Amino acid sequence: MSIAPKVRRSVGIAPEFALLGFLYLEPSHGYDLHQQLSRELGYIWNGSQSETYNILKRLQERGFIKSRLVTQEKLPARNMLFLTPSGRKRFEAWLKTPGGSGVRTIRLEFATRLYFAGQTRILDQQQMIDQQVAEVRASLRKLEGDLIELPLGETYNRLGLEYQILQRKSILDWLDSCRQTLNLQFYPDDALETLFEKEEDMKLSARNILKGRVVKVTKGAVNTEVTLQLEGGEQIVSIITNTSAENLKLKEGGIAYAIIKASNVMMGVDEK
Numbered sequence: 001m002s003i004a005p006k007v008r009r010s011v012g013i014a015p016e017f018a019l020l021g022f023l024y025l026e027p028s029h030g031y032d033l034h035q036q037l038s039r040e041l042g043y044i045w046n047g048s049q050s051e052t053y054n055i056l057k058r059l060q061e062r063g064f065i066k067s068r069l070v071t072q073e074k075l076p077a078r079n080m081l082f083l084t085p086s087g088r089k090r091f092e093a094w095l096k097t098p099g100g101s102g103v104r105t106i107r108l109e110f111a112t113r114l115y116f117a118g119q120t121r122i123l124d125q126q127q128m129i130d131q132q133v134a135e136v137r138a139s140l141r142k143l144e145g146d147l148i149e150l151p152l153g154e155t156y157n158r159l160g161l162e163y164q165i166l167q168r169k170s171i172l173d174w175l176d177s178c179r180q181t182l183n184l185q186f187y188p189d190d191a192l193e194t195l196f197e198k199e200e201d202m203k204l205s206a207r208n209i210l211k212g213r214v215v216k217v218t219k220g221a222v223n224t225e226v227t228l229q230l231e232g233g234e235q236i237v238s239i240i241t242n243t244s245a246e247n248l249k250l251k252e253g254g255i256a257y258a259i260i261k262a263s264n265v266m267m268g269v270d271e272k
Contacts, residue, residue: 013142014055015045017109020091021116023083025066028113030056030081040243044111044222095122098131101139103167105134116176118241129179133172140168181239210236210258214250226250228258 008061015037022028022036032051037045059065064087069078083091095116097108110132117123147161215235216227224245228236250256 014051015041015047015112016055016059017091017094018045018116019052019055019088020059020064020083021119022093023081024088024091024116026117027080027082029078033081039221039242041112041115046110059087063087093124095120098135100173101132101135101168106136106171112158115241116119118182120241122230125182126179127181129175134176136168136171136175140165140172143168210260212236212256212258214252214254216258217245217250217252219245224250226256226258 018037018041019033022033028036030053031049032058034049037047037052056065060067060081063084065081067081068079070080071077084148095113098114100106110128113123114125114128117125117128143165145268147165150158150161152158157216206235210228212230215227215229216225216226217241220227223239224242226238226240226245228238238255238258248256
């Protein structure tokens, strides 16, 4: 019987697990790790290069990562960092362990877990969102119940509770935005054959696939906004990670396909 290593949360302290996650994907150098953290998760974790180096030093002292000196032609030797087996176990345990429904937990830890779930494919992102929605809703119901029971005379306690309730409602809106963003993905024309080969596994129907021409690609610090114009002139805008945009080699003027997977369908009518 194996017992998963205990995960000590570091929410609000340091992006320890984000650095472990990048090394889980591939070995890297300290400087490159800091640049990757800033590029991919810079709006989630905001730290200096020296802080990144200090975290990596602590992780190495605790046996979660190891280093090896790598020589370079015409350049000084550099320390290449690798995950140890215990480091891999620690990262996987963290990734699979929900962090709760607190505002800071979701802003920092859940967003980071969601990113690495997509990168590693260890967890299903939509299931993660569903689980997080359930936790936030349960927390919201409790807070609303507390507000009902709280005497009207406790004005400032009621204001504090109302603030927490509004936070939870905003989080639910954000989680819905996460779901919709991750449901819409782009595929370039040369990847369509592979896409249809996977159709059986993906459970897609033809109505989920919209062909169009990429008319605009706007790269940001973390994500890329892609605008696809359909044959009828309609436009679809999707926000995907910079890594996905680079892997798909999306460029203006190219043909791509929007794959829409929606768990919710909205309905409307024309105004009379």
